[in-house]
Amino acid sequence: MKRVYWKPAGPGLGVLVGLAALGIVLLLLVEHFPLEIRQDDFVQKVEAARRAEAAFTLLKQERLRRGIPIDPEFDPAGTGLIGQLGTEVTTSTGNLASKRTSANPNIAALLVEYFRRLGLQPGDLVAVGNSGSFPGLNVAVLSATSALGLEPLVISSVTSSDFGGNVPSFMWPDMEQVLHAQGGWRVRSLAASVGGVEDQAIGLSSAGQALAHAAIERNHLRELAPKSFDESLRLRMAVYDEAAHGRPIAAYVNVGGGAVSVGRSRGKATYKPGINRPGPTPPPVDSIIGRFLARGVPVVHLTQIRTLAAESGLPVDPTRPQEVGRGELFRHREPNRVLALVMLAAYLGVLYWVGVRARQRAHLSTTPEGEEIDQRAAEARKR
Numbered sequence: 001m002k003r004v005y006w007k008p009a010g011p012g013l014g015v016l017v018g019l020a021a022l023g024i025v026l027l028l029l030v031e032h033f034p035l036e037i038r039q040d041d042f043v044q045k046v047e048a049a050r051r052a053e054a055a056f057t058l059l060k061q062e063r064l065r066r067g068i069p070i071d072p073e074f075d076p077a078g079t080g081l082i083g084q085l086g087t088e089v090t091t092s093t094g095n096l097a098s099k100r101t102s103a104n105p106n107i108a109a110l111l112v113e114y115f116r117r118l119g120l121q122p123g124d125l126v127a128v129g130n131s132g133s134f135p136g137l138n139v140a141v142l143s144a145t146s147a148l149g150l151e152p153l154v155i156s157s158v159t160s161s162d163f164g165g166n167v168p169s170f171m172w173p174d175m176e177q178v179l180h181a182q183g184g185w186r187v188r189s190l191a192a193s194v195g196g197v198e199d200q201a202i203g204l205s206s207a208g209q210a211l212a213h214a215a216i217e218r219n220h221l222r223e224l225a226p227k228s229f230d231e232s233l234r235l236r237m238a239v240y241d242e243a244a245h246g247r248p249i250a251a252y253v254n255v256g257g258g259a260v261s262v263g264r265s266r267g268k269a270t271y272k273p274g275i276n277r278p279g280p281t282p283p284p285v286d287s288i289i290g291r292f293l294a295r296g297v298p299v300v301h302l303t304q305i306r307t308l309a310a311e312s313g314l315p316v317d318p319t320r321p322q323e324v325g326r327g328e329l330f331r332h333r334e335p336n337r338v339l340a341l342v343m344l345a346a347y348l349g350v351l352y353w354v355g356v357r358a359r360q361r362a363h364l365s366t367t368p369e370g371e372e373i374d375q376r377a378a379e380a381r382k383r
Contacts, residue, residue: 039330041116045109048140048147049324052105055139055179056081062178068167076319079103081136083166088208089215091196094133094161097317102305103136104322109329110312111144114275114300115251122149124250127240127297129288130156131256132172132195133164137302139179141253142187150250152187153243155224155236157195157258158212159204168211173219191222191239199224199232199260232260236288252292253300262303263287273304274311 039045060080063070074096075082081103082096120126126145130138138156145152158173160166165175173192179185194201194212201209216223224239226232240249254261262268263285270285276299283290289299302308306316313328 039113039328041112042330044147045112045330046325048108048112048144049105051146052108052136052139052143053324055143055183055185056103056105056136058183059135059139059175059178062175062182063167063170066170068170074163075100075103077103077321079136079321083160083163085162087166087168088205089132089159089168089171089211090162090166090208091159091201091204092161094163096163098305099134099136099163100317100319101309101315102134102140104309104314104318105140105143105324106314106322106327106329107137107305107309108140108143108147110308110314111140111253111300112147113312113329115144115148115150117275118251118298118300120148120150120250124150125244125247126150126152127249127252127292128152128154129236129252129254129258129261130154130172130189131164131258132156132158132160132166133256134302134305135165135172135175137255137305138172138176141255141302142185145187146185152253153240153249154187154189155239156189156192156221157199158192158215159195159201159208168215171212171215173215173221177219189221190243191224191236192216193224193226193232195258197259198229199226199258229260229264230286233286233288233291236260237291249292249295249297251298251300252289253302254289255302257303259287261288262301263290268303271299271301271303273301273308275299276301 056079060070060078063080070078070080071082071084072078074085077100079100082099084090115126128141128145130141142152142154144150156172156176158171160171165172173189176185176188180188193199194204194209194216196212197203201212204212213223222239224232224235226235257268259267262271264287267285267287267289270283271289276289276293278293278296278298283293289301292299308314309316315322
């Protein structure tokens with residue numbers, strides 16, 4: 001006995017596969033052409049990044065003018081902000097990838113975002129602890145404060161880890177002076193210390209310490225010369241308070257991992273990179289960060305810069321110059337709803353057309369003419 005199978009009229013397997021492929025292609029088109037929406041504070045972010053870029057260019061030109069070459073192995077992007085390995089004013093080992101990551105003008109836009117998250121307003125005072133180890137970050141901080149109309153109160157440390165501002169004839173105070181004299185920057189450090197271990201450059205040779213002191217002197221900065229860790233904390237906080245003239249300090253920005261700013265080894269594990277807000281209990285580590293948090297002042301901690309960059313969509317360890325205004329900090333992507341609707345309508349139209357064709361074939365197969373055509377087709381297959 002022969003079994004009879006009934007097959008409903010409809011599109012064949014090839015048509016169904018084609019419909020599935022078409023759906024995938026249309027979906028990929030929607031995902032490939034999203035809308036780019038400007039982030040909040042786009043204008044201020046671009047302004048800050050452009051200001052940082054101009055500063056980078058000026059510092060690079062001045063470095064070359066002074067006959068300090070740029071090593072293409074250490075600084076393949078040619079930023080001029082990457083220092084050397086093991087100079088007389090080098091206090092510790094440094095991570096080259098972190099230094100290259102920090103030499104990106106778009107980090108100034110990240111600072112703008114941090115400041116906006118903290119609710120800072122034009123005219124607010126921001127205490128800043130700049131580090132000789134990260135000239136690029138120092139520039140980014142001051143570029144962001146300028147773009148937002150904030151008033152920075154800056155204390156700098158001079159010596160540096162590897163690959164930072166550790167060229168003895170072109171240290172951070174020299175760079176700051178170039179920006180002030182040639183770039184029109186109004187902000188200068190209120191004071192500077194030699195930095196390094198205990199903020200006294202302990203471990204440097206006498207020649208290295210002399211070079212650090214000379215950098216402060218030739219740039220006419222007030223030198224902080226603490227005799228102990230605790231005295232360094234006291235002196236720095238006194239400078240900030242004196243410069244504030246009784247006005248509240250709205251935030252503190254720390255660049256790098258200096259022991260006085262962070263609090264020796266324990267402090268490095270206590271404070272997270274990025275924004276740190278005051279908590280209900282006093283900080284467990286005495287440091288500049290800890291003292292500001294104890295006062296109820298939020299802190300922006302610029303450390304683990306590769307992590308901060310990755311979280312913000314900035315490149316890690318770039319090997320070429322970075323274009324201002326590119327990246328998630330400036331624009332975020334979202335699906336193009338209009339394009340999605342158009343693609344959906346097109347797909348539904350194709351489905352409707354396939355359905356109509358299937359019904360037409362089904363109708364044709366039930367008519368005498370259709371039966372005759374089917375019979376002829378069956379006879380042709382037998383032959």
